[in-house]
Amino acid sequence: MEQNAKGFPINHVIGFLTSLILTFAAVFLAFKTSLPVKAIIGVIGTLAVIQAGLQLYMFMHMNEGxxxxxxxxxxxxxxxxxxxxxxxxxxxxxxxxxx
Known part of the structure; x- marks a missing residue:
């Protein structure tokens, strides 16, 4: 991950905000929808896998080395x-x- 000229890690901020959005989407889905429980669990599991991949890429520098x-x-x-x-x-x- 490259930083801009001032050294601010914008990619980390974008990754953090995207992780927050995915988390709040899961919370909204769990508490504010009337979907069947199996569908909610499936979608939350999918969001969790996406978030894990995002964190591996953005924070654990999987693309470096x-x-x-x-x-x-x-x-x-x-x-x-x-x-x-x-x-x-x-x-x-x-x-x-x-x-």
């Missing part, structure tokens, strides 16, 4: 670990009491 391939591999590994952790936790909480 000498080797962009390493960044992609690291993110894929992080998602794999997150999925295994969540799925394992759900599995243990659901079926662990039988043991």
């Amino acid at each position: 000498e080797d962009g391939k390493a960044n992609v591999i690291n993110i894929a590994y992080a998602f794999f670990i997150a999925i295994v952790t969540v799925a394992g936790s759900i599995w243990v909480m659901s079926f662990g009491h039988h043991m």
Whole structure:
């Protein structure tokens, strides 16, 4: 991310404001609409994924570095670990009491 001549990180401000807009959109959707619960959960999940991608790009500098391939591999590994952790936790909480 480049800064302008005065050193003000405008890209970070834009990313922050966009994240706020996505958050407020999710809050509005949850509290002010009469959509079915499954639809609300789906849209909020989609907004969350978009916001996570935005934050990775704007704040974690995913587009910087000498080797962009390493960044992609690291993110894929992080998602794999997150999925295994969540799925394992759900599995243990659901079926662990039988043991």
